[in-house]
Amino acid sequence: MQRAGLSTDTVVRAGAALADEVGFAHATPSELARRLGVRVASLYSHVANADDLRARIALLALDEVADRTSEALAGRAGREALVALGDAYRDYARTHPGRYDAMRHPLSPDAAASSAGPRIAALTVAALRGYGLSPLDETHAVRLLGSTFHGFISLELAGGFSHSAPPSQQSWERILDGLDRTLRAWSTTPTPEGTR
Amino acid sequence: MQRAGLSTDTVVRAGAALADEVGFAHATPSELARRLGVRVASLYSHVANADDLRARIALLALDEVADRTSEALAGRAGREALVALGDAYRDYARTHPGRYDAMRHPLSPDAAASSAGPRIAALTVAALRGYGLSPLDETHAVRLLGSTFHGFISLELAGGFSHSAPPSQQSWERILDGLDRTLRAWSTTPTPEGTR
């Protein structure tokens, strides 16, 4: 009998491809086994259970995003870096929607710590270097970027912008522009009175 | 034998409560029946199937958000309206995390059209009235608000901000402030050159 020659790595990669095709939520061991031409039970030698499979897809996605982000950011600063960062996320989400969703899959604390998540955070900080922010402002700015990028991408992916003109690309550019202006004025913004 | 006296409405409401407790993804007919003290099959008289249940929870959530938003916005304009809108979303997500997730559940085109979604969109436009935007700018601004609010809330809910100082509330206020400034300068922002 011919063997598929699977390993944890190949299984996870196939799982990621499946997630991109049918959606992260529908990337199940059953369907994966079917596509790999293997019995379901065989997958359980490579992956502990369905959730472990999903967590590993998440780790893979985080890694890939970190790599692309790192490449996109090389040699860029200020507005250019901001745009490169946003486009890197958005392009990744469009080419790999399942993996992108996987990134929001909750990980155990130590899985999260040893993931590429911190590396992505560090890259975001690096992208902001050109704006000359204080450490505190920097944290707020990282959160602003994360929120805006993730929010736009997830709404766009869910089809939230597809039912009205103009094309979302225009809004994306407007928003990047707004972010750049906001960040340039970030440190001059007084902290709101009500800060707790 | 005692009857529970269920209707579609009570089932959906119980489903929404369940979603808030265990998460939208785990709000299954099985678990719901268990809590209602009823056999699973009985639910299928009130709800077509598992996805129908989830869709109805989504519709309920959209309706509730529209109501709260509408109330929060009454008598406010400009920055005040912006903050009220954001806080309404965020408060709803915190008190009803399952329902909030449900709102991103994909609906059929006609279900979406007859949902409270358009009402929410109209309320967002109304909240922006004080900024005096052109219709095109208004659309971009609605998308900006939707993205930023949803992104922040969904990352916050997923615990993305809980592993670092300062508390997310501070970032939220900074971000609302940034949005207000951005919107005030929105129409003076030249459309980026590369607009397609």
Next chain:
DNA sequence: ACCAAAAACCTAAAGGCTTTAGGTTGAGGT
């Protein structure tokens, strides 16, 4: 070339979830 051990794959089975078909029982109106 041989032969153990590891790795990959399998069958079988238990238990949970979703969904449908068809039967029973309670509650309200006449």
Next chain:
DNA sequence: ACCTCAACCTAAAGCCTTTAGGTTTTTGGT
């Protein structure tokens, strides 16, 4: 008292996940 509708039920089929334990291929040392 009766009739009807709605609420609820049992039963069963089909799918998914997970575990236990067996078989076969591959591998690498001799």
